[in-house]
Amino acid sequence: MKLAVVQYSPIRGDVTHNIAAIVDHIRATDANVIVFPELATSGYFFYDTASARPFARHAEELEEIIAAAKTARRTVVCGFLEGGKRGPLYNSALIALSDGATMVYRKTHRFYREVDVFAPGDTGFFVIDLPDVDCRLGTMICYDWRFPESARTLALKGADVIACPSNLVTHIWRTAMPVRALENKVWLAVANRSGEETVSNETVRFNGDSVIYTPAGAVAASCGPTQDETIIVDIDPLATRDKHFNTYNDIFADRRPDMYA
Ligand code: ACM
Numbered sequence: 001m002k003l004a005v006v007q008y009s010p011i012r013g014d015v016t017h018n019i020a021a022i023v024d025h026i027r028a029t030d031a032n033v034i035v036f037p038e039l040a041t042s043g044y045f046f047y048d049t050a051s052a053r054p055f056a057r058h059a060e061e062l063e064e065i066i067a068a069a070k071t072a073r074r075t076v077v078c079g080f081l082e083g084g085k086r087g088p089l090y091n092s093a094l095i096a097l098s099d100g101a102t103m104v105y106r107k108t109h110r111f112y113r114e115v116d117v118f119a120p121g122d123t124g125f126f127v128i129d130l131p132d133v134d135c136r137l138g139t140m141i142c143y144d145w146r147f148p149e150s151a152r153t154l155a156l157k158g159a160d161v162i163a164c165p166s167n168l169v170t171h172i173w174r175t176a177m178p179v180r181a182l183e184n185k186v187w188l189a190v191a192n193r194s195g196e197e198t199v200s201n202e203t204v205r206f207n208g209d210s211v212i213y214t215p216a217g218a219v220a221a222s223c224g225p226t227q228d229e230t231i232i233v234d235i236d237p238l239a240t241r242d243k244h245f246n247t248y249n250d251i252f253a254d255r256r257p258d259m260y261a
Contacts, residue, residue: 001133003161003187004031004232007210007223009195012043015055019064026068026076031232032098032133035191037210038079038107038142038165039091045197045204046117049089056083059094059104069096075130077139077191079165082106088119093139093165099131108150111143125150127157135160135237138186142166145177155184156252160237166192169204182217185251186240189213194226215240 006025010018018041026034038044041062046052057080060066069076076096082104083089091107091114106121107114127138138154140162145151154162162180166173173190181188194208208225212233221231243252 001033001135001235001237002031002232003189003212003235004029004034004230005189005191005210005212005223006034006036007192007194007208007227007229008036008040009193009206009228010040010043012045012197013055015041015057018042019062022078023064023068025230026065026072026074029074029230029232031074033075033077033130033135033137033161033163033189035163035189036076036078036165037191037193038167039081040079040165040193042081043197044167044206045113045199047113047199048116052081052089052117053083053085056081056089058082058084059092059102062094062096065094066096066100066102069098070100073098073132075137077137077163077165079141089117090121091118091141092121093141093163095128095137095139097128097131103128105139105141107141107144109143109147125153125157127154127159133237137161137163139163139165142168145173145180148180148183151180151184151186151188155186159186160240161187161189161235164188164190166190167206168192169206171207174209177211178213178217178219181213181215183251185215185243185245187213187215187235187237194228
């Protein structure tokens with residue numbers, strides 16, 4: 001199957017434009033699974049819930065994305081600002097399946113000023129069997145990477161591929177992210193963005209370099225630091241299901257949870 005990452009830089013606050021651009025990318029990208037960045041419908045940087053709320057949508061309001069995924073028979077993972085006129089906002093990922101079904105993952109670990117904007121995610125980590133291909137897909141969002149438990153939970157639940165919509169603003173992730181793939185023997189698709197956003201004289205810069213890692217933690221394909229760009233890799237999801245790395249050692253069977261308490 002084909003796994004794609006779209007490095008897309010949204011216009012902050014222009015939800016109509018961003019959704020149209022995401023739909024264009026879905027139509028143009030020939031892959032079974034397409035991963036977009038975190039908060040791709042809205043932009044990233046907000047100081048509080050009130051200023052973010054105009055750009056929030058419920059998952060069912062992303063009908064153009066859901067319809068494009070179904071028509072093109074793709075699975076799409078896309079970060080969005082989830083919520084309505086009242087109630088909590090979440091930093092979420094829409095998972096739009098090729099049969100028209102949808103799921104939502106809400107970011108578990110909030111980064112920096114996200115704490116003032118979003119409620120902590122309450123969906124937990126889950127894995128979906130994809131309708132068209134023999135592949136199990138899990139999702140985490142950006143800063144979730146800092147917690148090995150995120151990817152480990154998804155892998156223990158059977159994920160072959162972990163999608164990681166991201167808006168990465170530091171560089172340290174390049175050291176740890178491949179380890180999330182290697183230590184779980186899974187494919188890992190990190191969709192980052194480039195560019196910058198400024199609020200009240202504070203600027204955050206996003207560093208691009210989106211990447212698809214193999215189950216050995218090697219780079220299968222990567223983007224540059226500044227441009228919008230799409231990468232597509234032919235992957236074998238079944239390669240992740242045997243967790244041995246020699247005849248004696250299996251990274252899951254060798255675990256000693258009784259020693260970790
Ligand atoms: C991040 O979680 N957007 C760094």
